[in-house]
Amino acid sequence: MKIRIGTRGSKLALWQANHVASLLEENGVETEIVTISTKGDKILNVSIAKIGSKGVFTEEIETALAGGEIDIAVHSAKDMPSTLPPGFTLIAFTKRERPNDVLISHLPELDWEKSQDEIIVGTSSTRRKALLKHYYPHVKTVEMRGNLQTRIKKMQHGDCHALLLAYAGVNRMGYNHMMAHQFSSEQFVPAVGQGSIAIEIHQQLPEDKVDLVRKAVNDRTTEILLKAERSYLERLQGGCSIPAFALAELEADQLQLTAGIISLDGQKMIKLQQSDKLENALTLGARLGDTILSRGGAAILKEIKEKP
């Protein structure tokens, strides 16, 4: 049997698609990679938060899934909205690697925490901007869009001193030598799904192909962790553009979910932790979402929506 894999064309996306292809091929499945360009790839001069619509990196790929041109789509789990359009589901998640954020810089002498000088960090993530304002108010941020390679070029041209990125992407692209600082996931709680790769399908995909893909690609533990995180995000009714964060971890045989939301100016942060049994991943996420909404989260979301 052959599985046609749809992906965006950035180097990170292609790395991820190739990773999934090798997992399938190790299981004796033939693969073909089909590259698809999305709105998020084409519009580079506007921040994702401003493009506004959910799924800016997924729409064209979903059209190909629905049309049967591809069997599965490979995405960074983080880029997937909590609610997919009707007919689409995520059927597998690769084993999550380190979920934390890192600072990378081309300046070897950058001692970023001690520096008395003004430091400019490139990022377009509302979560990262707000967390920087919260913990490191002396740091300035500049908008930074485009794929990793484009961002690094912009940094080297002087747009910023450092970039705030996911460890996973930096590691996949081989930029570890530029890491200037690693944030702990307790301080900079990651975005929902960060560090894992998700497989999306349209419901028309035959059962035997679904089983094959799940068997070769899915990591059961990661799937449970992301279920809890995504259920939290769903309660907040947000995609990757709201400054929310969540990280689920296994503690003994319990699921521990740390989640929250932060105002865009970094002033108000709500961050809570709850635990439950593994089989209650969905209700854990939903319950923590409700708690966070009622303890000020709803007000923060309202403020963000009303911001011109």
Ligand SMILES: NCc1[nH]cc(CCC(=O)O)c1CC(=O)O
């Ligand atoms: N929004 C872009 C995006 N989507 C996934 C990753 C990194 C890889 C991952 O989290 O799995 C990145 C880049 C970044 O945030 O640094």
